Amino acid sequence: MIEFSNVTFIYNATRADGVKEDTAGVRDLNITVNDGEFLVLTGGSGCGKTTVIRLINGLIPYFYNGELSGKINLENRDMREMSIYDISEKVGSVFQNPKSQFFNVNTTDEMAFAAENQSRDPQEIKTMIGTTADSLKIESLLNRNIFDLSGGEKQLVACAGINVLSPNIIVLDEPSSNLDHRAIGKLTDMLKLWKKQGKTIIIAEHRLFYLKDLADRMLVMEEGKIKKEFDADAINRLKYEELDGLGLRPLVLEDIPFEKTEETTPEKFVELKDFSFSYKDKLHSIDIPNLSIPAKCITAVIGHNGAGKSTLVRNICGLEKRCKGLLTYNGKSMKYKERLHSCYMIMQDVNHQLFTESVADEVMLSITCKKMNEEEKRKKAENILRDLDLGDVTEAHPMALSGGQKQRTAIASGIASDKPIIIFDEPTSGLDLCHMKQVADRIKELKRFGKTVLIVTHDYEFILRCCDHIIRMERGKIKESYDLNEKTVNKLRDYININDGGKENV
Amino acid sequence: MEMGLKPSTAKGVFRLDPRTKLALLITVGIIMMSGKYTGVEYTLRLICICVPFILLLSVRLYKSAVIAAVLLLATVLCEGFIIPKTSGLVNLLIMIVCGVISRFGPGYLCGWYVVRSTSVSEFVTAMERMHFPNVITIPMSVMFRYFPTLKEEYASIHDAMKMREIGQSIKNPFTHVEYILVPIMMSTVQIANDLSAASLTKGLGTGRKRTHICNIGLTPVDVGLIVIMTGMLALFFIF
Numbered sequence: 001m002i003e004f005s006n007v008t009f010i011y012n013a014t015r016a017d018g019v020k021e022d023t024a025g026v027r028d029l030n031i032t033v034n035d036g037e038f039l040v041l042t043g044g045s046g047c048g049k050t051t052v053i054r055l056i057n058g059l060i061p062y063f064y065n066g067e068l069s070g071k072i073n074l075e076n077r078d079m080r081e082m083s084i085y086d087i088s089e090k091v092g093s094v095f096q097n098p099k100s101q102f103f104n105v106n107t108t109d110e111m112a113f114a115a116e117n118q119s120r121d122p123q124e125i126k127t128m129i130g131t132t133a134d135s136l137k138i139e140s141l142l143n144r145n146i147f148d149l150s151g152g153e154k155q156l157v158a159c160a161g162i163n164v165l166s167p168n169i170i171v172l173d174e175p176s177s178n179l180d181h182r183a184i185g186k187l188t189d190m191l192k193l194w195k196k197q198g199k200t201i202i203i204a205e206h207r208l209f210y211l212k213d214l215a216d217r218m219l220v221m222e223e224g225k226i227k228k229e230f231d232a233d234a235i236n237r238l239k240y241e242e243l244d245g246l247g248l249r250p251l252v253l254e255d256i257p258f259e260k261t262e263e264t265t266p267e268k269f270v271e272l273k274d275f276s277f278s279y280k281d282k283l284h285s286i287d288i289p290n291l292s293i294p295a296k297c298i299t300a301v302i303g304h305n306g307a308g309k310s311t312l313v314r315n316i317c318g319l320e321k322r323c324k325g326l327l328t329y330n331g332k333s334m335k336y337k338e339r340l341h342s343c344y345m346i347m348q349d350v351n352h353q354l355f356t357e358s359v360a361d362e363v364m365l366s367i368t369c370k371k372m373n374e375e376e377k378r379k380k381a382e383n384i385l386r387d388l389d390l391g392d393v394t395e396a397h398p399m400a401l402s403g404g405q406k407q408r409t410a411i412a413s414g415i416a417s418d419k420p421i422i423i424f425d426e427p428t429s430g431l432d433l434c435h436m437k438q439v440a441d442r443i444k445e446l447k448r449f450g451k452t453v454l455i456v457t458h459d460y461e462f463i464l465r466c467c468d469h470i471i472r473m474e475r476g477k478i479k480e481s482y483d484l485n486e487k488t489v490n491k492l493r494d495y496i497n498i499n500d501g502g503k504e505n506v
Numbered sequence: 507m508e509m510g511l512k513p514s515t516a517k518g519v520f521r522l523d524p525r526t527k528l529a530l531l532i533t534v535g536i537i538m539m540s541g542k543y544t545g546v547e548y549t550l551r552l553i554c555i556c557v558p559f560i561l562l563l564s565v566r567l568y569k570s571a572v573i574a575a576v577l578l579l580a581t582v583l584c585e586g587f588i589i590p591k592t593s594g595l596v597n598l599l600i601m602i603v604c605g606v607i608s609r610f611g612p613g614y615l616c617g618w619y620v621v622r623s624t625s626v627s628e629f630v631t632a633m634e635r636m637h638f639p640n641v642i643t644i645p646m647s648v649m650f651r652y653f654p655t656l657k658e659e660y661a662s663i664h665d666a667m668k669m670r671e672i673g674q675s676i677k678n679p680f681t682h683v684e685y686i687l688v689p690i691m692m693s694t695v696q697i698a699n700d701l702s703a704a705s706l707t708k709g710l711g712t713g714r715k716r717t718h719i720c721n722i723g724l725t726p727v728d729v730g731l732i733v734i735m736t737g738m739l740a741l742f743f744i745f
Contacts, residue, residue, distance in 0.1 A: 057707045088709035100700035103710065105651055109627040112719045116627075117709035122719045129719075147654045161708075319665050345669055351693045352659070353666035355673075355685045365672060399692050413670070 002033040002056060002169065002200070007070035008224075009051055009060055025051030025066065027224040033202060035168070038195055038214050041204040043221035044247050044432045045404075049204035051224070053173045055079075056202060058087035075168070089118055092162035096174040096430060098154035107144045107157050114165040125164060132163045136190060148281075150305040152183025159190045170194060172203040176210065177430035180305050180458040181496060184210050206432045208243075212236075212251045220246055247433050249461065253496060258464050258489045266294030266468075268330070270421065270452055275325035277315050284311045286476040288325075293469070294483075295329065295420075298443060298453045300463045302495070303473035309456045312473065313423050316454070317343045329420065329452075344414040345423040350406045354398040359390060359409050362398050366417040384412045388442065404435050411442060415449060422446055424455045428462045440466040460496050464489070524632035526728040527620045530557060533735040535613040537742055543585045546745040550738055551608070555582055558615035565622050574615055581608045626651060631718045644710070648701070655697060656690070663689050 009025040026048040033039050041049040054060040061068050062084040072079040074090065092114070095101045104110040108129060115125045133139045138156055146154065155175055162170055176184050188210045194201055195214060205211060208218075218235050220228040228246065230238065240255035250256055269292040278285030286308040293299050301309045315323045318339030327334045334342065347353055356362045363381035364374075372380070385394055388408045393401060398409055407427065414422050424443070428436045436459065443466050446453050457463060463470070463484070470492060472480040482488045522530075534554050541547040541554075555578040562571035581604040589600055626647050633643040663686055667673045673682040724732075 059703050059707065063703050063706055084706055085709050085714065088707055091707070093704070093707040095700065095704055097700060099655075100697040101704035103648070103651065103701070103705050103708070104626045105654070106625050106627070109625060109720070112627075113710075114708040116716050116718060117714075119715055119717050122717050125717070125719050147658070165708075314665075317669060319668060340668060340671065343669070347662065347666060349662065349693070351696070352662040352689055353670065355667075355670075355688060366670060368671065399688075417670070 001035055001073070001075060002031070002202075003071075003073040004029050004031040004052075004055070005071045005073075006030060007055065007068070007072060009055065009066055009068050011064065011066040022066075024048075024224045025060070026055070029070070029225065031219070031226070033200060035200055036195075036198045038191075038201045038216045039203070040208070040211050040215045040218040041202065041221060042206065042208060042218060042248055043227070044434055047221040048224035049221050050173055052221075053093070053171045053202065053204050056169065056171050057091045057093045058082070058084045088114070090167050091169045091171060092165055092167040094155065094158050094162065094170070094172040094175045096177050098151045098158065098178060101158055102146050102154070105146055107146060107149070108142050110146065110157055111142075111161045111164050114161055118165065128164045128166070129160075132160045135193065136160060136163075136186075150183075151178040152180060152186065152305055155179060155183065156186055156190070159187070163190075163194075167199075169200045169202070172201070172205075174205055174430055175203070176205065176207050178426075181460075182304050188214070206249050206430070208249050208251045209253050220248065244433070249433050249436075253460055254493065256461050256464055258486065266297050268295040269293060270295050271328040272316070273326045273328070275312070275315055275323065277311060277320055277323045277325075279311075284308050284476070286311045286315065286473075288312070288476075288478055291471070291478055291481065293452065293454065293471070295452045296447065296450050297468040298447055298455065298466055299469040299471060300467040300484075301454060301456045301471050301473065302458070302463070302492075303479070307473040308476040309473055310425065311476070313345065313425065313454060313456055316421070317345050317423060342419050343421045343423060344417050344419045345425060346407065346410045346414060346427065348425045348427075348429060350403075350410045351399070353410055353413075354406060357397055358395050359385065359398055359401070359412075360394040362409055363412045363416045366413040368417070381412075381416060384415050387445075388412050388415075404431075404438070407439070408442065411446070415446070415451075420450075421452045421454065424453070424457075426457055426459075427455065428457065428459045436462055437465070460492070463492065522623075522731070523722050523724050523728045524620075524624055524628055525636065525724070526731050527616075527624065528632075529732050529735045530561070531613070531616045531620055533739055534558070534616050536739065538612045539609050541742065543589065546741060548586055550742055551582055551585075553738070555579060555608075555612055558612050558619065561616060561619040561623075565619060567622070570615075574611070578608060578611055581611075621650070625720065627718065627720045628722055630716075631720055631722050634716070634718075635722070652694075652698075656694065659690050659693050659697075660686070 007029045008027050010022045011025055012020070013023050014020055029052070031052070041052055043049055051060065054064060055072060056074070058079070060066065074082065074087070079087070102110050103113055111129050111132070112125045115128070129142070133142055136156065138160060141149070141153055141157055141160075146157070149157065155178075175187060179187065191201065191214055203211065212235065215235055216232050218230045219226050235251065238251055240250050240252070240257075243250055272288060272291040272293070275286060275288040275291070284306055301312065303309050314320055315325060316327065316339065318336035321336060323336055327339055329342070354362055356365055360378065360381050363384060364377045367377045367380060382391070382394060385391055388411060390405060390408055390412060393405065398406060401409065427439050427443070431439065440462060443453055443455070455467065467484055469483050470480070470488070471478060472495065480491065482491065484492065534557050537550050537554050541551045555575070558578070559571050559575040562574060584600060584604045585608060589597060589604070592600060629650070630643055630647050633646075667685055673685040
């Protein structure tokens, strides 16, 4: 049993402009989690759900600094008297970013790692790894290099490690944000297994659809407090509209209505010819003899991990020299070098593409027009930033911004660069409903600017909200390409639903 | 070249204990770095250049093994038979070129082999068996794990620069360095932070004794090699 009584935690943080500012994680929180309960914590970004997870796994107060008051009991022991080592024996954690939670390079070593630290018998650990791999059907993931795995596979390895340790309490912090539907299916299987074993599970999550049948209770948080509480029955009765009103993502994907706001018939097309490319390891290769992408529209590129979506957009951008393909737009055929001048990609990790010391400089860096002088450039940059709601942070350091602001800064640079084709790589991973809607609106604005937008995404709700055209890839080839409307939306639903059932469709 | 410790342990007969690898590395390093070109020391040098060849073969780097063997043999033979017969500028040139290759090459190749053939957990286990404190072992193992991360981050940042057409001009190399360094530092600091948090929740670094699932241990081959290496070092220092 976990009991929070009057828990308040305040982070000691520093603001973008260097001023010290304390932000509340949670305020006066009272929660009791029973043994074997499956608890879902949800709410908008910054609502305090991650803080609750950190309080349970001991990262607060042992890793994150701040002021903690109130009392937390973990299995009838005061957590203040427990060392992080004691806690780590009882609580297993899965984090949001699969990239940065592994200590080892080898997957099997990683699965054994937590158990090794608890001085378990090596023979016992090996047997446990065997049974875990067997019950999850992940034998193929044993003895691999972590750096060769996809995000979904990495999350499974993280879960397997916890299963080997087998603690009573398991906490997960947005484990699905980087996963496609098939990987989420596997994650769901893992959660089901844990639930059956009687583990206490606490999961903080935006995407709720895969938790509907698992959750015993759901807490909706806001500003560090519990705003609403639903038990299993109430969760089942929740309607799409109610969730939307609470700012939550849907529990049932089928409920999401499809309303076409504006019909756009593309006049022109971006034509791709002979796009074939393979990496040295022969994985994620693509082979696309012909493809038409509607110009000045928003096109979603979907498909499972490893289908070659990222390879395709990298090639379109001109990032791969060995690609012999030609892209024709406005009667102009472009090889990879020219494509670099006409495509702009907003990467999943925007930290990689912010280089300067202020937001305004960042945007001005992209204005390459030689006729403009500094003054005109600055003016143009400021206009773009104002349009994107960044008017008051023009002088801030890009790295000091929030995730959403960073992404908008990158979008602003894309607009400033005057390139006709803008590509997004999973722009909504880890976003709550409100921010997802914001991104969708920004992207629609780009369309109004006359840009051709390509989006690699797994986010079904997001696709329905803003995309005009769908390209589905499978094993490096184009499987389907269609305009999204009332008739074709079922195709998309089929694709998602098949995977919801956990069935393989390859 | 692959960086970072190898993910899986090498299979097959030729599997050495990390301690043996260390002995090989040190012996080859010392003898090649400081040996003379005459007498017993020259014979020892000839033996030592076979070591990287065999080691690279054992991790299936056939091409590199052959290139290394030919190059090293050529330079060492040069040192033994051509250098004494030349003089003046030619002598100096050959001395420098051969010196650099034969003195640093073998050590470098052995180091490459160690990195290629040892997994992080083997490394940690071996360090603990040799009674190195955790304060040294853990940061070092994290460092090895970090190389591939740096490589990944560098690749994405490089792509982003290409796409934004910045830092490409040769005229100003410092801007290039700055544009690479700022984001790479930002993202690696973030990753390091997350990594420490994750390791803490997995109970690392509490000073309690860990157990290990990887089997490392000295086989007769290991013992034999260590004896030979010690013998060679002894000979080297006596003469």
